Every structure is written in C-alpha cells, then in structure tokens.
Amino acid sequence: MSDTGQIRFRAATEEPPATRWTLIGLAFAGLAILVFAPLIAVFVEALAEGAIEAVRSLASPDARDAIRLTLTIAAISVPLNALFGVAAAWFITKFDFRGKAFLITLIDLPFSVSPVVAGLCIVLMFGANSAIGGWLVAQGYPIVFAMPGIILATMFVTFPFVARELIPVMIEQGRAEEEAALTLGASGWRVFWTVTLPNIRWALLYGVLLCNARAMGEFGAVAVVSGKIRGETATIPTTIEMLYQEYLSVAAFSLAAVLTLLALLTLLLKTLLELRHADQLAANHRH
Amino acid sequence: MHIEIDEISKAFGTTAALHPVSLSIPSGALVALLGPSGSGKTTLLRILGGLEFPTSGRVLFDGQDATGLTVQERRAGFVFQSYALFRHMTVFENIAYGLNARPRATRPTKAEIARRVTKLLELIQLPDIGARYPSQLSGGQRQRVALARALAIEPRMLLLDEPFGALDAKVRKELRQGLRDIHDTTGLTTVFVTHDQEEAMELADLVVVMSMGRIEQIGKPADIRARPATPFVKEFITA
Amino acid sequence: MSKPLIHRSPMPGLGLSMGITLTMLSLVVLLPIGALLLKGANYGLAGIWETVNRERVWSALFLSFRLSLFAALFNLIFGVMLAWVLVRYRFPGRRILDAAVDLPFALPTAVAGISLTALYAPNGAFGSLAAEIGWKIAYTQWGIFIALVFVGLPFVTRTVQPVVEEIEREVEEASATLGASRMHTIRHVILPMLMPAALTGFALALARAVGEYGSVIFIAGNIPLVTEIAPLLIIIQLEEFNYDAAAAIGIAMLLISFAMLLVINLIQVWSRRRIGYV
Numbered sequence: 001m002s003d004t005g006q007i008r009f010r011a012a013t014e015e016p017p018a019t020r021w022t023l024i025g026l027a028f029a030g031l032a033i034l035v036f037a038p039l040i041a042v043f044v045e046a047l048a049e050g051a052i053e054a055v056r057s058l059a060s061p062d063a064r065d066a067i068r069l070t071l072t073i074a075a076i077s078v079p080l081n082a083l084f085g086v087a088a089a090w091f092i093t094k095f096d097f098r099g100k101a102f103l104i105t106l107i108d109l110p111f112s113v114s115p116v117v118a119g120l121c122i123v124l125m126f127g128a129n130s131a132i133g134g135w136l137v138a139q140g141y142p143i144v145f146a147m148p149g150i151i152l153a154t155m156f157v158t159f160p161f162v163a164r165e166l167i168p169v170m171i172e173q174g175r176a177e178e179e180a181a182l183t184l185g186a187s188g189w190r191v192f193w194t195v196t197l198p199n200i201r202w203a204l205l206y207g208v209l210l211c212n213a214r215a216m217g218e219f220g221a222v223a224v225v226s227g228k229i230r231g232e233t234a235t236i237p238t239t240i241e242m243l244y245q246e247y248l249s250v251a252a253f254s255l256a257a258v259l260t261l262l263a264l265l266t267l268l269l270k271t272l273l274e275l276r277h278a279d280q281l282a283a284n285h286r287h
Numbered sequence: 288m289h290i291e292i293d294e295i296s297k298a299f300g301t302t303a304a305l306h307p308v309s310l311s312i313p314s315g316a317l318v319a320l321l322g323p324s325g326s327g328k329t330t331l332l333r334i335l336g337g338l339e340f341p342t343s344g345r346v347l348f349d350g351q352d353a354t355g356l357t358v359q360e361r362r363a364g365f366v367f368q369s370y371a372l373f374r375h376m377t378v379f380e381n382i383a384y385g386l387n388a389r390p391r392a393t394r395p396t397k398a399e400i401a402r403r404v405t406k407l408l409e410l411i412q413l414p415d416i417g418a419r420y421p422s423q424l425s426g427g428q429r430q431r432v433a434l435a436r437a438l439a440i441e442p443r444m445l446l447l448d449e450p451f452g453a454l455d456a457k458v459r460k461e462l463r464q465g466l467r468d469i470h471d472t473t474g475l476t477t478v479f480v481t482h483d484q485e486e487a488m489e490l491a492d493l494v495v496v497m498s499m500g501r502i503e504q505i506g507k508p509a510d511i512r513a514r515p516a517t518p519f520v521k522e523f524i525t526a
Numbered sequence: 527m528s529k530p531l532i533h534r535s536p537m538p539g540l541g542l543s544m545g546i547t548l549t550m551l552s553l554v555v556l557l558p559i560g561a562l563l564l565k566g567a568n569y570g571l572a573g574i575w576e577t578v579n580r581e582r583v584w585s586a587l588f589l590s591f592r593l594s595l596f597a598a599l600f601n602l603i604f605g606v607m608l609a610w611v612l613v614r615y616r617f618p619g620r621r622i623l624d625a626a627v628d629l630p631f632a633l634p635t636a637v638a639g640i641s642l643t644a645l646y647a648p649n650g651a652f653g654s655l656a657a658e659i660g661w662k663i664a665y666t667q668w669g670i671f672i673a674l675v676f677v678g679l680p681f682v683t684r685t686v687q688p689v690v691e692e693i694e695r696e697v698e699e700a701s702a703t704l705g706a707s708r709m710h711t712i713r714h715v716i717l718p719m720l721m722p723a724a725l726t727g728f729a730l731a732l733a734r735a736v737g738e739y740g741s742v743i744f745i746a747g748n749i750p751l752v753t754e755i756a757p758l759l760i761i762i763q764l765e766e767f768n769y770d771a772a773a774a775i776g777i778a779m780l781l782i783s784f785a786m787l788l789v790i791n792l793i794q795v796w797s798r799r800r801i802g803y804v
Contacts, residue, residue, distance in 0.1 A: 012702035013695055013698040013702070016708075020615060023610070023611050023615070024617050026611075027607065027611040027612070028619070031608075031626050031627070033652075034672075034675060035627075035629050035676075035679070037651070038641040038642055038645060038676070039629065039641075041650075041651070042637060042641045045640075045641070083546065084551075087542070087543045087550075088543070088546075088547040088551075090539060094543075095540055095544075096532070096533040096535070097531060097533065098532075103547075103551075105787075106555070107551065107555075109555055109559070110555060112733050112783045112784075112786065113737065113783055114739065114783065115740070116737065116739045116760050116776075117776045117783075118558070120773070121558035121562045121776070123764065124558070124561040124562050124769065124773060125561035152554060155554045156554055156558065179536065182537075188539050189538075191538065192539070213631075213632050216634070217632075217634025217635065217636070219635050219636040219739070219740035220739035220757065223739075224760075224761060236634075237636040237740070240637065240640065249644075252640060253641075256641065259633075259634045260633060260637055263629065263634070263637075267632050271625050336703055337703075338699050358699075358702045358703055359702060359705045364703070365699070365700065367696045367699070367700055368696075369694060369696055371694060371697045371699065371700035372700075373697065373701075373715055375718045384706070385704030388705050389705060436704065437703070437704075439704075440705055
C-alpha cells in the first residue's frame with residue numbers, strides 16, 4: 001500500500017528538475033558570455049585610466065562634435081521617419097487597395113539590405129559622379145560626404161521601425177472609432193488627433209524609441225556615405241572607429257559607453273512600455 | 288475495469304478543489320460527472336487520468352493501487368474539451384501517435400498500425416479522412432478523431448472532458464449516440480464530465496452530481512430525477 | 527470583374543497619407559536601390575560576373591555566407607532553448623535575461639565590435655584564457671563567428687517566444703495520456719510546432735549576419751582571402767572610387783538578401799497552409 005505523501009509527482013507537462021536547471025544554467029551562461037560580458041567590457045575599458053580621464057576624453061573637440069552631429073542627425077531623421085510611419089500606417093490600415101502586401105514588403109525591404117549596401121545605393125544615387133549628385137554639387141548642395149547623405153542613410157536603415165510597429169496595432173483597432181467620430185461630424189484632422197493618436201501613442205513611442213536607438217548607433221551605412229571628415233561628418237560611431245584605430249582606447253570606449261548607456265536606457269523604457277501598455281503594442285515584433 | 292476512488296482530496300494552494308470524495312465505478316459502466324463549473328468534476332477526471340495528483344487519498348484500478356502511476360503508465364484514453372489534436376499531423380498520424388510512441392519492443396509493425404488506424408476510422412464512421420489535417424475538419428469530425436486517437440492505445444478506460452461542449456446542438460445529439468455506440472462496442476469503463484444535466488441523464492448509466500468539490504448524489508438517472516437527495520440536486524436537474 | 531485600384535472609403539486623408547508614403551518610400555529606399563540596379567544594368571551581367579568571379583571576391587562572399595550560416599545555426603539551437611526557458615520556467619533573474627536578449631538590437635554595432643575585440647583579443651579577458659590552450663579567437667574566423675552570433679542572437683528567440691506561449695497545455699497532456707515520454711513529446715509534438723517560427727528566425731538571423739559590417743570588422747583582422755568579409759570589400763572598392771566593382775558586389779549581396787526574403791515568405795506561406803498558423 002502506498003501513501004500519497006511519499007510519492008513524488010511530476011506534472012505531465014514538465015521536464016525533470018535536473019533538465020530544467022541545466023537549461024536555465026545554459027541560458028544564464030550563454031547570455032553571460034554573449035551579452036553581459038561585452039556590456040561590462042565597454043565600461044571596464046572606458047574606465048581603464050580612471051573616471052576623470054574618461055570624462056576628459058568626452059570633452060575633447062572630436063567627441064563633442066561627434067555628439068552634436070549624432071544628436072542633430074537623430075533629431076532630423078527620427079521625426080521624419082515617425083511622420084512616414086504614421087502616414088504609411090494610416091494609408092495601409094484605413095484604405096483598401098490593390099498591392100497592399102507588396103507595399104508592406106517594400107517598406108520592410110531595408111531590414112534585409114546590408115547597411116553597407118544601403119550606403120552604396122545612396123552614393124550611387126547622389127554621389128558627385130551621378131547625374132543628380134553632380135548637378136546638386138554644382139548648385140552647392142552636396143549630399144554624399146555631407147549631412148544630407150548621413151540623414152538619408154540613417155533614414156534608410158531605420159525606415160520600417162515606426163510603420164512596422166503601428167500597422168499591426170492599427171489593424172487590430174479597426175476603423176469603427178474613426179467612423180463613429182466622422183458620423184458625429186468631426187473633421188479628418190480632428191479624428192486623427194482626438195481618436196487615432198491617443199489609441200496609438202504608446203505604439204508610436206515604442207517605434208520611435210527603437211528607431212532612435214538605431215539612428216544614433218548606425219555605423220555601416222553612415223561609414224560609407226559620410227567620408228568621416230573630422231568635425232564635419234564624423235558621427236559618434238564613426239568617431240569611435242577612428243579613435244580605436246588610433247589606439248586611443250579610453251577615448252573610443254568612453255564614447256562607446258555613452259552609446260551603451262543610451263542602449264540600456266532604450267531597453268529600460270522598452271521594457272517599461274511592454275509591462276504597462278502591452279495591450280496597445282504590436283504582439284509580434286519583427287525587428 | 289473497475290475504478291475505486293478512495294477519499295480523494297485536492298487543494299490548489301489554500302483553496303480546496305475537492306473535499307475528500309469516494310466513488311466506486313463498476314467495470315464497463317458509462318458514468319457522468321455532472322455539475323456546474325468549479326464543482327471539481329474536471330479535477331476528479333484529471334486525477335483519474337494522471338494529469339493531476341491528489342493531495343490525499345487513493346485511486347484503485349481493479350483493486351490495485353494506481354495513485355502513483357504516471358500518466359503514461361495509466362493507459363487512460365483521454366478526450367480533451369478542445370480535443371487537443373496535433374495540428375501538424377494528419378488525422379492518420381494523430382491516431383497512430385500513441386502506437387508510434389511505444390518503445391520499439393512493444394511497438395506494432397507499420398502495417399499493423401495502418402490496419403488498426405483504418406479500423407478506428409471505420410469505427411468513428413469517417414473512413415476517408417486519414418490524409419486530412421485537423422484544420423480541415425468540422426468540429427464534430429475533430430471530436431470523433433480525438434476519440435479514435437484515445438482508443439488507439441487500447442486504453443483500460445475512457446475519460447472525456449466535456450466531449451460535446453464545443454459543438455452546436457444538432458451535432459451534439461448525433462455524437463451522443465455515437466459515444467453510446469462506441470461504449471457498447473468496446474465495453475470500456477467510461478467517465479465523462481458535463482455541465483449539461485440533460486446530456487448526463489440521457490447518456491449515462493450512472494450520474495454523479497457534484498457541487499463545490501463534494502459529491503451531492505450518486506445514482507441512476509431515473510432515481511436522481513425521482514428522488515433528488517439535496518436541494519442543490521433538485522434545483523440543478525430542474526434548471 | 528476587376529477590382530478597383532483603391533476602394534472608395536469615407537476615411538479622410540487618402541491623398542495626404544498616400545502621398546507621404548509613396549514619396550518618402552521612393553526617395554529614401556526605392557530610388558537608391560534603383561540606382562544600384564541601374565548601375566548594374568549599365569555595367570552588364572558580364573561585367574558583374576568579371577568582378578565577382580575573382581578569388582578575393584568569391585572568398586569574401588563565401589566567408590560571409592558560411593560563417594553567417596554557422597552563427598545562425600548556433601542561434602537556432604540556443605534561441606529555441608532560450609525561448610523555452612524564458613516562457614516556461616520561473617526563476618530569479620528571468621526578467622533580466624529576457625531584457626538582455628534585446629541588447630544586440632539596441633547596442634550599436636561599432637560598440638559591440640570594439641567591445642568583443644577587447645574581450646577576445648589575445649590580451650583580453652576571454653582571449654587570454656583561450657590563448658593558454660593555443661586557441662586564437664580575435665582576428666581569426668572564430669572572432670567573426672562570435673560577432674555574428676552576437677548580432678543574430680535575438681531573432682530566433684523573439685520569433686519563437688510567442689509560439690511557445692500559445693502552445694496549449696492540453697496538446698502536451700494529450701501526448702502524455704497516449705503513452706509518450708516527455709522526450710517523445712518534445713521531439714514529435716513541441717519541436718514541430720515551433721519549427722516554422724524557428725526557421726523564420728533562423729532566416730532573419732542569417733540575412734542580418736550576411737550583411738553585417740560594424741560588429742565584425744574590428745574583430746575580423748580583415749586579411750584578404752582569410753578574414754575579409756563581403757561588405758568590407760564594397761567599402762574598399764568605394765575608397766578606391768571603383769564604383770562599378772562596388773556595385774557589382776553590392777548587387778550580388780542584394781540578390782542573396784532577396785533570395786532569403788523569398789525563403790522567409792515561403793516558410794510562412796507553407797506553414798500557414800499546412801497548420802493554419804505561423
């Protein structure tokens with residue numbers, strides 16, 4: 001005869017504890033080596049000669065110019081992409097037209113193009129020896145090796161972020177609320193500001209957050225189009241490369257630490273949004 | 288197979304899902320566990336199937352203590368409320384699953400498995416759907432496939448959780464007779480859970496009325512109708 | 527009867543939203559890609575072939591693709607395991623692990639590049655350990671592999687996680703009541719259900735790795751024929767103002783990307799047809 005108190009039960013849908021803890025251990029070990037170690041290494045290297053040296057290197061003209069340029073680039077390209085994302089999501093979710101799936105594929109395209117190829121495309125389109133680029137240079141508006149090219153390259157690689165986040169959310173929310181507002185006599189803009197925007201604000205913020213993180217950190221595409229001219233077209237990531245190749249390790253890693261803090265802040269805000277407003281975000285993310 | 292439930296209780300944390308209940312199910316009977324949601328009927332069924340474990344008490348199969356048997360060892364044919372068919376497998380593969388999962392030594396040959404699956408498809412009167420996927424079936428067809436899958440392992444008993452719950456009224460009536468026929472053909476001890484008193488009364492040999500984790504009354508449908516033992520039973524069966 | 531191009535709708539803002547969408551899409555994405563394709567057309571297939579068909583280019587393309595494949599395979603296995611652990615198990619630190627999976631998306635590639643190099647260089651924390659057993663990581667193909675694992679890490683986990691969440695317990699229980707051991711259930715029921723999502727994540731990680739530049743060039747060493755990746759070759763050609771050659775390699779890479787995009791879509795169509803969900 002057995003007494004149930006002495007039998008060790010395991011639910012049918014569970015792995016044995018040994019398996020479970022082995023898998024958890026592997027997850028920790030894998031992420032410790034692959035993710036946490038590089039994260040810590042940035043700060044260790046930045047502080048290798050003390051905090052004062054790290055801060056001093058951030059105050060150098062090169063670093064200050066790079067930070068100013070990166071902030072400017074983000075301040076221009078992120079709002080433009082947000083505008084595109086809202087317009088594209090509105091067009092795609094509020095109207096029915098042929099070729100919608102194809103349009104979505106085109107919007108997603110930058111995710112599957114190498115950043116270097118993206119930069120190359122912009123150089124070929126607007127470079128000094130292309131038809132358009134040559135004409136613009138002659139008018140005194142160079143695109144490549146100048147700020148407009150960097151903005152274009154940044155917009156290219158971050159192009160789908162906002163639209164991708166908004167489209168599933170707006171599909172799920174449907175058109176009924178907007179239609180109700182229209183029957184009540186609201187104008188188009190009024191419907192957008194008072195009905196649609198409040199419903200999509202967290203998803204919009206989420207998309208903008210990811211877009212901004214990528215915009216400030218983009219390296220490959222910007223490296224191709226910027227020419228990396230010190231004090232003029234060197235962004236934070238390209239300046240990091242230059243400093244690193246000049247063996248100015250502390251200076252390179254101090255700037256890298258700034259971007260790492262930005263990445264951590266982005267992740268923190270993203271996690272908070274996911275916790276607080278999960279119901280108003282796209283359920284499935286394709287990055 | 289004769290099933291004996293001996294003072295089984297079950298607590299989830301501090302809430303008691305089952306107060307000690309005892310029940311004897313004679314071999315070959317068709318028994319309904321009837322009650323509203325939260326009455327403990329599904330918990331009791333899952334304990335019989337080995338999907339849930341009692342906090343105290345014993346389960347005996349043909350007089351042998353089965354409390355400690357794993358779900359695999361119990362060989363209970365279980366039909367889930369959602370049917371839980373494997374969506375990535377054809378109907379044939381679904382039904383053959385339990386036979387293919389056996390260790391090599393006791394696994395039937397491929398030809399034998401095919402023969403048995405074909406027979407089961409005939410038993411549920413759907414001989415031509417072996418190559419289809421569950422997403423291509425109607426609700427009633429899915430229920431019958433789930434039943435065939437459970438029967439394929441040559442179970443010692445048949446346990447069904449709200450087997451007609453997800454079906455519309457017309458299909459429900461048809462399939463009730465289907466279950467009765469299969470029970471009569473196989474002679475398996477069969478326990479099903481339902482909240483529908485009409486269904487329990489019409490189909491079962493023995494009805495167990497449950498409420499709040501307790502058994503209110505056990506009896507033949509006619510007896511329960513004629514002599515409800517408690518005010519709860521009286522209200523529930525006339526509702 | 528043919529469908530109208532655009533259905534009539536009471537919604538306002540058709541002209542404005544369509545105008546902004548199509549103008550910006552054309553200006554930022556389509557025209558530049560068109561410029562690359564046009565350049566390739568002018569250069570001609572023979573010219574492209576002549577450029578690509580050189581040992582240095584072939585070896586760079588092959589290196590990029592081969593190491594990306596290995597890295598994506600590693601991420602396929604690790605990513606599925608990670609998704610399972612994060613969804614199914616409860617343990618202290620789970621939330622932090624979950625958030626950490628996204629770090630490779632958020633961390634700029636150049637930062638990842640110099641940081642991984644610092645770790646795996648012969649005098650770095652991991653590199654010096656490896657050096658003791660005579661294993662050189664940074665400035666070899668191992669270094670490239672590690673950088674590509676880093677950038678591809680989130681894809682499989684993030685595509686598989688929602689699918690694990692959606693698996694009904696009853697399906698696993700059904701398998702157990704039919705006599706299947708836990709291992710059998712995992713192999714024959716759970717993994718097949720995760721497969722379409724896992725393959726999608728795998729293809730995304732692969733596509734990302736093939737085009738990756740920033741996190742790789744620092745750790746790669748960039749020795750021609752040995753550790754020189756395809757995107758770097760484009761940059762080298764551009765720095766020599768060799769636009770035709772750069773375009774030829776760029777088109778080769780673009781074709782690889784499109785092929786993988788096609789594969790991803792085919793996987794999704796196939797899985798939707800077969801089991802009714804992705």
